[in-house]
Amino acid sequence: MKALIKLHVKENARGRSFVLFGILGGLVSLVLLTGGLVIVDNNPTEKIISQFGTQWKFLSILSGLAAVAVSMGTIERHRKEKRTELLALHGLGLDRQLFSLAIGNAIVSIMLSAILALVLVFIVIFGQAPTSLLGFAAAFASYLLTAGIVALIVSVLNMFLPGVVAAVLGVFLVMIGSFHQIIQGMFLNNSQPAGRILGKAMNLLPPLDVFNRLTRCLFFLEFNGGRDLTVFLIFIWLTMTAVYLAGKGVSRREKI
Amino acid sequence: MIRIKILSKRFGNKEIFRNLNLEFEAGKVFALIGPNGAGKTTLMRMVLGWEGDYEGEIIFNGDLRLGYSPETPYFPEILTGRQVLSYFMEVRGMGRDARERESLRLMDAAGLDVQKDPLVKHYSKGMRQRLGVAQALIGEPDVVLLDEPSAGLDFFGQQEIQGLIGKLKDRGKTVILNSHLLYDVEKVADCGYLFINAHTFRHFDKREFVKESLAEMFINTAKGANA
Numbered sequence: 001m002k003a004l005i006k007l008h009v010k011e012n013a014r015g016r017s018f019v020l021f022g023i024l025g026g027l028v029s030l031v032l033l034t035g036g037l038v039i040v041d042n043n044p045t046e047k048i049i050s051q052f053g054t055q056w057k058f059l060s061i062l063s064g065l066a067a068v069a070v071s072m073g074t075i076e077r078h079r080k081e082k083r084t085e086l087l088a089l090h091g092l093g094l095d096r097q098l099f100s101l102a103i104g105n106a107i108v109s110i111m112l113s114a115i116l117a118l119v120l121v122f123i124v125i126f127g128q129a130p131t132s133l134l135g136f137a138a139a140f141a142s143y144l145l146t147a148g149i150v151a152l153i154v155s156v157l158n159m160f161l162p163g164v165v166a167a168v169l170g171v172f173l174v175m176i177g178s179f180h181q182i183i184q185g186m187f188l189n190n191s192q193p194a195g196r197i198l199g200k201a202m203n204l205l206p207p208l209d210v211f212n213r214l215t216r217c218l219f220f221l222e223f224n225g226g227r228d229l230t231v232f233l234i235f236i237w238l239t240m241t242a243v244y245l246a247g248k249g250v251s252r253r254e255k256i
Numbered sequence: 257m258i259r260i261k262i263l264s265k266r267f268g269n270k271e272i273f274r275n276l277n278l279e280f281e282a283g284k285v286f287a288l289i290g291p292n293g294a295g296k297t298t299l300m301r302m303v304l305g306w307e308g309d310y311e312g313e314i315i316f317n318g319d320l321r322l323g324y325s326p327e328t329p330y331f332p333e334i335l336t337g338r339q340v341l342s343y344f345m346e347v348r349g350m351g352r353d354a355r356e357r358e359s360l361r362l363m364d365a366a367g368l369d370v371q372k373d374p375l376v377k378h379y380s381k382g383m384r385q386r387l388g389v390a391q392a393l394i395g396e397p398d399v400v401l402l403d404e405p406s407a408g409l410d411f412f413g414q415q416e417i418q419g420l421i422g423k424l425k426d427r428g429k430t431v432i433l434n435s436h437l438l439y440d441v442e443k444v445a446d447c448g449y450l451f452i453n454a455h456t457f458r459h460f461d462k463r464e465f466v467k468e469s470l471a472e473m474f475i476n477t478a479k480g481a482n483a
Contacts, residue, residue: 003347004347007335007343011332011334085304088306090347090394255306
């Protein structure tokens with residue numbers, strides 16, 4: 001599996017998308033640093049918190065979209081080019097191939113997300129950020145893992161759906177997930193039964209805003225409980241399990 | 257030896273094989289000849305275990321190791337030929353030293369220049385086919401299945417592949433060759449099977465070429481089937 005993961009990362013972690021997302025992330029960080037998009041009262045502490053909070057929110061959405069862009073179509077391409085059969089002949093079953101590709105997608109997405117947040121890293125190191133090294137490292141890790149989760153979900157979708165459809169669904173999941181609690185609240189407050197059912201059904205979608213809140217809490221050293229962390233870890237476990245089971249299912253169906 | 261007894265193999269409503277009985281003896285070069293859609297590639301895939309949906313059985317004499325080169329093999333374009341071989345070896349769990357040694361040996365066996373080894377995306381069709389054969393030899397297989405290894409190659413490229421197949425035979429490998437190039441087959445095959453349609457096939461041996469060329473044999477068998 002290691003050989004395929006290495007090759008997949010090498011094949012995908014190159015090209016213009018890295019430069020593009022690096023510039024994009026840098027621009028977002030710089031614009032928000034100058035306070036361009038942050039409207040608060042003249043309280044400096046509040047302004048800094050708002051600036052960094054908004055940065056994490058924007059970067060989180062961008063990294064989710066980057067994960068979709070990186071992962072869309074990779075599994076479909078692998079199968080169309082008939083890479084599966086030779087690898088199976090050399091001892092790597094289809095289920096393990098699919099698992100490797102999903103992990104590879106997650107790794108590339110994490111690398112891309114790290115590049116997206118590069119300017120933020122410099123701002124934190126050389127600027128005045130309300131965090132500690134440990135807090136920032138923990139926040140950064142949860143931010144990167146969120147992108148990895150999105151990549152894994154899109155990979156699972158791509159095992160069953162064409163790349164474009166998986167990408168559209170991926171973008172939908174990122175956008176809905178980024179405002180999960182607000183949208184869910186709207187549905188649950190709806191008096192109609194359909195609204196409440198939709199609200200409940202949203203529990204199946206990844207609550208990216210909860211993961212983002214965890215990132216911000218860790219960053220601002222306000223981590224005060226395990227609920228968000230527990231949801232986060234459960235979701236990582238659920239996603240990994242879904243990748244594993246989906247790979248097994250496809251492999252059994254295709255008899256490779 | 258591989259013994260194939262297929263009562264029926266279908267793709268939907270289309271019958272590919274009916275009452276097919278074939279035997280592949282060890283150490284010989286076998287050719288599968290037939291028109292497009294006759295099921296030659298399907299037969300190879302059945303031997304490899306990728307087409308399990310059929311009535312009948314395929315019996316392997318002992319625990320045979322199989323190697324396979326597809327008609328249009330996919331190789332990662334960002335790797336060199338030697339790195340491609342090393343990649344497949346790593347998938348098999350071979351260590352770094354063994355990979356270094358074996359990739360060098362197989363590149364040499366396939367007539368690929370290790371010194372001037374460009375990225376696969378710069379490989380010619382002939383070089384890709386030879387790399388395909390080299391890949392099929394990883395793990396010292398007993399039986400090597402080659403699907404149209406000379407397709408699209410010029411005369412010199414075809415001769416190189418013929419030479420490669422001859423070397424495989426000299427090393428005691430059983431080769432199952434799927435080819436449209438009758439001249440190519442006459443040069444390298446010891447024997448083989450002609451497929452005309454789902455239920456018409458015949459065995460041939462190279463000693464028969466004295467009386468009848470493969471092309472004549474093919475035409476006569478097809479005429480007999482249509483009569």
